[in-house]
Amino acid sequence: MTRTDSAPVPLDPARIALIEGPVSLFLAGRDGEGRPTLARGSGCRVAPDGRSVTVYLVAGRAEGLLEGIRAGGAVALVVNGPATHESIQLKAAGAEVGPLGPDDPARVADCRAAWIAELGHMGYAEAFAASLVEAGPDDLVAVTFTPKEAFSQSPGPGAGGPLGG
Amino acid sequence: MSLTLDAIRPCLEGTIPSAVATCAPDGIPNVAFLSHVHYVDARHVALSYQFFNKTRRNVLANPHAAVMVVDPDTAAQYRLALRYLRTETGGALFEYMKARLAGIASHVGMAKVFRLEGADVYEVLGLERVPGPALAPAEPRPGLLGPLRACSRRLLACTELGELLDEALAGLEAHFGIRHAMLLLLDETGERLYTVASRGYAASGVGSEIPLGSGIVGVAARERTPIRIGHLAREYLYLDAVREGMRRAGPAPGLETEIPLPGLRDARSQLAVPVAGPGGLVGVLYVESPREMRFSHEHEDALVTLADTLALAFEALSRGAEGRPPPGASRPAPRRAAGEPVTVRHYAADDSVFLGCDYLIKGVAGAVLWALLTEHARSGRTEFTNRELRLDPAIPLPDLCDNLEARLILLQRRLAERGACVRIEKTGRGRFHLRVERPLELVAMPAGPA
Numbered sequence: 001m002t003r004t005d006s007a008p009v010p011l012d013p014a015r016i017a018l019i020e021g022p023v024s025l026f027l028a029g030r031d032g033e034g035r036p037t038l039a040r041g042s043g044c045r046v047a048p049d050g051r052s053v054t055v056y057l058v059a060g061r062a063e064g065l066l067e068g069i070r071a072g073g074a075v076a077l078v079v080n081g082p083a084t085h086e087s088i089q090l091k092a093a094g095a096e097v098g099p100l101g102p103d104d105p106a107r108v109a110d111c112r113a114a115w116i117a118e119l120g121h122m123g124y125a126e127a128f129a130a131s132l133v134e135a136g137p138d139d140l141v142a143v144t145f146t147p148k149e150a151f152s153q154s155p156g157p158g159a160g161g162p163l164g165g
Numbered sequence: 166m167s168l169t170l171d172a173i174r175p176c177l178e179g180t181i182p183s184a185v186a187t188c189a190p191d192g193i194p195n196v197a198f199l200s201h202v203h204y205v206d207a208r209h210v211a212l213s214y215q216f217f218n219k220t221r222r223n224v225l226a227n228p229h230a231a232v233m234v235v236d237p238d239t240a241a242q243y244r245l246a247l248r249y250l251r252t253e254t255g256g257a258l259f260e261y262m263k264a265r266l267a268g269i270a271s272h273v274g275m276a277k278v279f280r281l282e283g284a285d286v287y288e289v290l291g292l293e294r295v296p297g298p299a300l301a302p303a304e305p306r307p308g309l310l311g312p313l314r315a316c317s318r319r320l321l322a323c324t325e326l327g328e329l330l331d332e333a334l335a336g337l338e339a340h341f342g343i344r345h346a347m348l349l350l351l352d353e354t355g356e357r358l359y360t361v362a363s364r365g366y367a368a369s370g371v372g373s374e375i376p377l378g379s380g381i382v383g384v385a386a387r388e389r390t391p392i393r394i395g396h397l398a399r400e401y402l403y404l405d406a407v408r409e410g411m412r413r414a415g416p417a418p419g420l421e422t423e424i425p426l427p428g429l430r431d432a433r434s435q436l437a438v439p440v441a442g443p444g445g446l447v448g449v450l451y452v453e454s455p456r457e458m459r460f461s462h463e464h465e466d467a468l469v470t471l472a473d474t475l476a477l478a479f480e481a482l483s484r485g486a487e488g489r490p491p492p493g494a495s496r497p498a499p500r501r502a503a504g505e506p507v508t509v510r511h512y513a514a515d516d517s518v519f520l521g522c523d524y525l526i527k528g529v530a531g532a533v534l535w536a537l538l539t540e541h542a543r544s545g546r547t548e549f550t551n552r553e554l555r556l557d558p559a560i561p562l563p564d565l566c567d568n569l570e571a572r573l574i575l576l577q578r579r580l581a582e583r584g585a586c587v588r589i590e591k592t593g594r595g596r597f598h599l600r601v602e603r604p605l606e607l608v609a610m611p612a613g614p615a
Contacts, residue, residue, distance in 0.1 A: 026233065028186035028196035035229045035246065036194055038186035039295075061242075061295045076194040078184065087198060131240040131298045151219075153197055 011050040015150070018086055019046055019053065022111075022118035023079040027055050027143060029095075030073045031064030039065050042133045042140060043111025044079070045104075053077065053090060054144040056100070056108050058135045066141065069095050075145055078153055082118055087153035095145035104142060108135070168292050170207055173236065173243055174462045177204045178395065179269050180237035185212060187223035187230045195219040200269050200279065202234055202245075203262050204462065205286060210245070213266055214252060214283040221285070224249040230287065233295070241299035246291035252283040257390035259284045264381060268394035309467040312340035317474050325591070326482045327574040333450070333475050334364040341467070343452045347427055348440070349375065349382060350448035350571050353529055358386055358448060361575050363427045370427030371578045372526055382449045385437035389446060393436045393465050395458040424524075424579075434459035438468045442476030447568075450475065483570050506604040507586055511535040513611065520585055529569070530576040532560045537599050538587070542607055551595040573597065 011019070025041035039062030041055045055077060059066060069075060075095045080087040100108075112133050119129035179201030186196045197220050203211040212232075214221055224230055228249040235242050253259045263281040316336035323329040330348050337343040347363035347370070360373045378387045385392045432453035440447045450472050452460070510519045517527035518534050526534065536559050540546055551569055554560055577589040577597075586603035 024182065024184075024198070026184040026186070026196050026198075028184075028194040028231075030188055030192060030194060034188075034192075035231070036186040036188045037231045037244070037246075038184060038196055038233055040184075040233060040242065058297065061297055074193045076186070076196045078196040078198060080182070080198050082182075089196060091193060091195075093193075127300055128240050131300055132235065132242070134298050 011046055011053075011147070011150070015088060016046045016050060018081060018088065019044060019079050019090075020111075021081060022114040023081055024115075025055065025077060025079045027057060027062075027065065028076045028078075029065050030068040032067045032071070034068075037064045037068070040132065041077075042135050043108045043115075044077075045107050052144055052146045054104075054142050056104065056111070056135075056140050057143055058139045059141045060139060066097055066143075069097055069143060075143070077145075077147075080153070082122060085154060089151045089153045090145075090147035091149040091151075092145035092147050095143050098142050098144070100140055100142050104140075108140060168243075168294060170204065170210070170289055170292060173234070173292070174204055175238060176234035176236050176243060177202050177210070178237060178458065178461070179265065180458070181235040183232055183234045185220055185230055185232045187220050188227050189219075189223050190226050195223055199232070200266060202232055203258075203265065203284070205258065208289055209250075209286055210247065210289060211253075211258060211262060211284040211286050213262055213279075213281055214285045215266075215280055216282070224285070236299070238302050239299040242295040242297060244293050244295055245289055247287035248290050250286045250288055252285050254283045257388040258286070260384050260388045261390050261392050264384060264392045264394055268396040309341070309463045313467045313470060315340045316471050320471075320474050320478050323478060323482065325594075326479065326570045327577070327591070329475070329478055329482055330362040330574065333471070334362055337452060337468075337471075338364060341464070343454070345429055345432075345454065346450070346452045348448060348450055349386075350568060351377075351386065351446050353568070358382065359528075359575065360424075360427065361448070361571055361578075366427035368425060368427060369578070369582060370425060371582060372530070372575055373424040373426040375426070381435050381437045382451050385439055385451075386446060386449050389439050389441060391436065391438045391465050391469050393434075393460055395434055395460070397431060397433050397457075429453050429455060431455065433457045436460045436465060436468060438465070438472045440472045440476045440479070442473075442480045444480050447476050447479050483568065502586075502601045502604050504586075504603045506606045508606045508608055509535075509538060509587075510608045510610050513609065520583070520587070523583065525583060525585065526576060526579050528572075529560065530572045530579070533569075533572060534576055534587070536560055537589075538601075538605060538607055541599055541601060542605065547599045547601070548592070549597055549599060551597075570595075 025044060026038050027041055028036060028038040031037040039057050041057055044053060044055045046053050072094055074093050076089055076091045078087060078089045115133055116126055116129040120126060183199040183202050184196055185199050186194055188194050200213060205211050230247040230249060232245045232247060233242060262284045266279050266281050319332045319336045320329060323332050333348060334346045337346050345365035348361055349358035350361050352359055356377050357374050358377065360370045363369050375383050377383050381392050381394065432455065434454040434456055436452050438450045440450050450468060507521055515527050516531035516535065518525045518531045533554055536554065536557050537549060555569055573589065580588050588600040590598045590600060592598045
């Protein structure tokens, strides 16, 4: 995998649509001991200028990851459209952990509903899909980062290749 | 660790995609989706290495990894802390994962994309339940120890090899509800397996053959590993794989000597288990179902254990089936066969035997039949023993661990299935009667049927 230059990756509308669509998403980093760890995201949003991404995590399910991020660790986000297998990974040297903003609970609810509907089309029961991403607003934190690199992760030999800016 | 890998094996069925996180030496993480996490044993899992990607590059430099898996029934999530140990590019684990990957790839429409380069084996350093809601399991599944016990008892009650083979398959249906099953035995060359018993098919396919290494059954035999696939895997389908193996083996001979195979056309679940005892590989027990994900890790455990019992019973009953020479005085006078004579052709090249124009059997079973018919034509004898066949130089049996008794069962069943004018009937341990109902004209052909 070739590292792209370190300029922020402005995400194009198609990438933004994928990331904000009904996707499985995992955020990875290092835990307090420096070992890799990961957590499932409950949704995400891309800033209007396409330059920063916010992932919503249930804090209690991502303690090691959040500890590592707060200590200045780098992050990697992978998203995958369950029906299309289209998948991309974004990386950043660091991220900010904070509380949800005023618009975020509604955004999380939208992500959750879209995810449940998408899995429903694939034959999964609503209760099953819901419990994977279930969270009360008080449990959630927002992890925001500016992607420095983006890679195609769609299955195949091209997986891992850098995306053009 | 208090939570064990064995306790979360349903998460490793590949139903819900997993994700793996790794770290480069500079601390930059990488995260990728995984087709499945393969259970190796209570402390190890294997991940599929398909492309030389960042995950692989990372673990070669920094062996630590983390994986998230989901229970397909309850949606409970688990995080595994792993340490990379090695990559296997051949052998039992590799072949098992390759077959499973083929099923998963076909299931998700990636049949031409997924290709296993290696099985990356990891030690499980830690396992934690990710806090969060979980659904109640749908309904408690009955355990499989009871069915296993019942089947095992049935096997140990058998006194004859033919009975043992049938009881194994009958027990699977009665106690496990497995309706489509077959038993294949390794032939004397060690390069092919032949069907000796089947259950749940329109035609038994007894006598049909499969090359070692072809399809799920052939690979399970060659690698001595169970293989379980929960989705339609076209390239491992028993029927298709065997046809392909036959096609590659060369042009079809001039005379048809292929017995149609049993098997479901679109099996969506397949499980092949080697039957091997102290004497080595005996054959393969194969079960299948039109339903997806029909067989679980527990089914694999149960059938592997049952196959072990079957192998031991098979070896014991094979050893005991020698028989004594028939007492000459009590030999009944042979009944004179009536009706139109039937021509029996024997091709020495492969010991294939044709009754009239119909192919019957080849190999050891063909040689046995030809020896019996030749002796019958010479002396009129109808009573025989396994022991004399074993000593007959015309019958090519391997020195050790021969499966003469199994070949006799095959021959007996094949004759009965064809409604042939020649039959073999067991008359005691290691003894049998040759029944000839039509006059026979024996013709020894110098060359093979091709």
